[in-house]
Amino acid sequence: MTNVMTRTTQRDNAAEAGIGRGLLLLMSVSTGLVAAGNYFAQPLLDVIRQDLELSTSTAAMVVTAAQAGYALGLIMLLPLGDLLERRGLAVALFGATAAFLLMSATAPNGTVLLAGTALAAITSVAAQVLVTFAVALADPEHRGRVVGTVMSGLLLGGLLARTVSGMLSEFGGWRTVYFVNAVLLIVVAVLLWRVLPRLHTPAGMSYPALLRSTVVLFRTEPVLRWRAVIAALSLASFNVFWTSVTFLLVADHYRWSEAVIGLFGLVGVAGTIATPVAGRLADRGYVQWVAGIGTALLAVSWVAIAAGATSLVWLLAGAIALTVAQQSVLNSNQNVIYALAPEIRNRLNSAFMTAFFVGGAAGSALTAVAWVRGGWAGVSALGGALALATFLVWVAERVSARRGPVLPA
Secondary structure: OHHHHHHHHHHHHHHOOOOOHHHHHHHHHHHHHHHHOOOOOHHHHHHHHHHHOOOHHHHHHHHHHHHHHHHHHHHHOHHHHHOOOHHHHHHHHHHHHHHHHHHHHOOOOHHHHHHHHHHHHHHOOHHHHHHHHHHHHOOHHHHHHHHHHHHHHHHHHHHHHHHHHHHHHHHHOOOHHHHHHHHHHHHHHHHHHHHOOOOOOOOOOOHHHHHHHHHHHHHHOHHHHHHHHHHHHHHHHHHHHHHHHHHHHHOOOOOOOHHHHHHHHHHHHHHHHHHHHHHHHHHOOOHHHHHHHHHHHHHHHHHHHHHOOOOHHHHHHHHHHHHHHHHHHHHHHHHHHHOOOHHHHHHHHHHHHHHHHHHHHHHHHHHHHHHHHHHHHHHHHHHHHHHHHHHHHHHHHHHHHHHOOOOOO
């Protein structure tokens, strides 16, 4: 029995070689908390619209502001991880995000809310600073598992944010969740300062040169270009659903309250199962299989989602499939990108994730148009078209890879 326990412990330690289990857990929780603020508004769009007297299109722009702000932060702030000491950078960004969440919590009108949302999203790229931090601390052979664990925290933060914000709005109004998260981020910032090791890998160039080199990566790294397009299309499709489902659930067929709509986000927790599994498969050399199956499932999920207009069972099935697919595609993309050039990993991640969230912001923006003009059928057509495009681009990338240099298997 002792030998079995010893072997189990050895396997657990090996799975996290290069980074302690407690530190990995803290980083995972921290990424979830700092990313959560970008999703609080999604189940609250209708109540925010009424409280601040906004139009439906303007209310939907709160989600777009979060995605666009995050994309801006990825291109402007994330490369600093290759220039500044990373622990200090991460802690500073956590503190700034807390301050901007307080701005949203006290917003007297839509303009201030949009500004607070965008600014908090810009600094919430602290989550991605921690992702590359964890990758730097992990042994290469366990990179997929470490990425999967930290990204599971980020995913849970986004999904549970919807649930928690819906529940808290029932008791203290929609502003409550912003106040609570700001306090939690301050606590996390203190903990990270105490336990994270100092890590400084200076790029040896000025900040403007650093930004230029990040943009140039799209020209010099063909793998990055392919994966960025796949990622952008997949998140656009994913966001079409999560931006519009609130409007469906408050409409005549469902008539759900904000708290119940928030609970709907729990169905996406299935994606947290897919993320570490995808990471383990990547470590075993199946990263392309994960990407292919994920993009195919993304497209198929929209068939169920379309039927969800009048069927909760189909809506739930489609939401679960969509989330599992999206996280599988993202994890496989990240593992391919992180393996390209470790010395410029923050800039690679910056370029990749910027494209990823630009796609997400575009999807959120297009959702408002699709909903106004076509209702749930229009939304489903848009999301399905984006998902199908994701799969077709993956197929094109595989064909290109067979004709040219071989990508990581």
